[in-house]
Amino acid sequence: MINNIMKSIFLKSVFLIFIIQSIGFGQTKNMVYIEGNRYLPLYGRDSTVVEVRDFEMDIFPVTNAEYVDFVKKYPKWQKSKSIKLFVDNSYLTNWKNDLELKDSEQPNSPVTYVSWFAAKDYCECQGKRLPTVDEWEYVAMADEITKDARVKPSYNQQILTWYETPRSNKNAIGMNSKNAWGVYDLHGLVWEWTLDFNSVLITGESRKDGDKDANLFCGSASINATDLMNYAAFMRYAIRGGLKAKYSMKNLGFRCVKDIKN
């Protein structure tokens, strides 16, 4: 009962956000406008300043329900029809059959157990694409009020706490508060695929990586990075470094972005 009320309040507020935002910026439904900038990522790309152009990002991760619609429309991504080159054995393993989730799964939970190939195709079929690591990290460094909250201990502690909590992917989307850009769930729900997830070479031997990329640390030091800040980012790069494009995981979902056409 309470659950239902919560849901309806939640849906209404989501609906309101859509209306306000669509009126305000005239942008794509369920997406939010991200104003690009130059910034220094924590780790990767030689830690030089990178430039992110303006783009739009999905407010929420793609849900189970949305993915059900997708496979209905594009049968080649159904569990039994998918090509084994593009998915591993655990692809949609939490589904009953080609078109239905198991009873234990919620329609408004983020879709997981999807490969990079599947996620990439999903976005392209919507006229969108996967975000790059730089884009994803750029939006994800915001907390609720600041667009770059990385030096705040509270921001880092919150992220680290999530990294430590098992089984958070059972939650529905939108339960965490939105960040300063108006985007939900970048932290606190599931890991997310990025277009170039494997562009930072992590060998699996983290100590060696530290050595190899010594200048990365100097880079972070120059923006006064705390240990906490490094650690949170480290963990994201570690998980990305462990993935292959056909892998699917219980804690790994995705969202899409869209270029702004001038």
Add this chain to the structure above:
Amino acid sequence: MMCLLSSCFDKQEKIIENAADISVGSYEMMAELTSPPNVPTPVGKRRAKKLIVKMEILEKESEMTDGVTYVYWTFGGTVPGSFIRTRVGDEVEFHLQNHPDNKLPHNIDLHAVTGPGGGAESSFVVPGHEKVFSFKTLNPGLYVYHCATAPVGMHIANGMYGLILVEPEGGLPIVDKEYYIMQGDFYTKGANGERGLQPFDMQKAVDEKADYVVFNGKVGALTGDNAITANVGETVRLFVGNGGPGLVSSFHVIGEIFDKVNIEGGDLINENVQTTLIPAGGAAIIEFRVDVPGSYILVDHSIFRAFNKGALGVLNVVGEEDKKIYSGEIRDDIYLPEGPGIQSMPTTNEIAASEIPAKSFEEQMEFGKQTYMQTCFACHQADGQGVPNAFPPLAKSDYLNADVDRAISAVVNGLTGEITVNGKKYNSVMTRQMLSSDEVANVMTYVYNSWGNSKKVVTKAMVDKVKSKK
């Protein structure tokens, strides 16, 4: 004839000088893995084989001490991880399985591996996957393994370490009892004893200010019902490791002298050792014969860690007493030194800050038990039985039940000098305890309502009254 053959065979094998040349042929077996404090069966005379190890990584919430939980990251579901027992020349086929419910990628660096990263590079595995790699055990000894995924310190601090033993050909000499013990330091957001699920505190870990220093992953993993045991006359072998991540262990067993220690887990043997140093990421094999019955306390002799942070275990030895080796107390004479006898613990005003008062008798009992296990247990013991001739019993205690204000006073002001409890004389010192009035009321209510005592309920007001008399 049989005997002759086998000794010939032994000699033949010993000619092989380079362990890398020991052939495993087509012999294959599944490794027996055990959770602490148990160890697998000794290798004995078995030949070198292909040894298949299947190790599952589990991230799970579990108890740190009474009322406090922590999210541990584990090899095999325990801290320390499962014990792996091999012999020189084995070819270990290692399967590292990352459970799908886990959130993070992990790997394993075994100090017994010869090769870059100790296996870390080949075993980096995301949740829901399994990595397989293989290595040959070349050097005998006791080795630490641990996770080496970024951030390495955090993975170790959350419990990702264990021991792998490589026995020499023919095995270690057979002993009566073998146990697996590993020390680790933990860093929690709340201070030691603060209730609830405690997250990892990175800053404390960087500063190496541990809230808990424990054997086998939690306070009390080796005390009470979990104590390890031996019989008089038996030889005990302890495989002791130190996972760290931050602290070095001064491992000591109160009342025992180690007959033999394989220092740092290697070939060098030292004899007649009182305390052996175990580096973080290191281990030692310790052997001693137990001659006198009683309870032997295992500690990190950086002693505040033992009595205030949890690094305490118990070895219970049963059997016949031998008065020649240890007499027990012979006489109690009077000795009056100069100066005051009462010691007091430093006081702070922070004690009560985080306390939530108990709302019911049941909560008083629950919180009181937690305080008891953290503060009183070391001397008065789990069932209030005390320690003969040293610490008076609290169970069915006439002294306790006769005067509640006197009992409260002992806790809040300390107590020194001779007292008679249940007909036996004790002359010892109890320091005043650094507890809030609520905590004193809870712990005393717990004591009065346990072990056949008078079932009094002590309130905060009663404690405050005794405090104000001072």
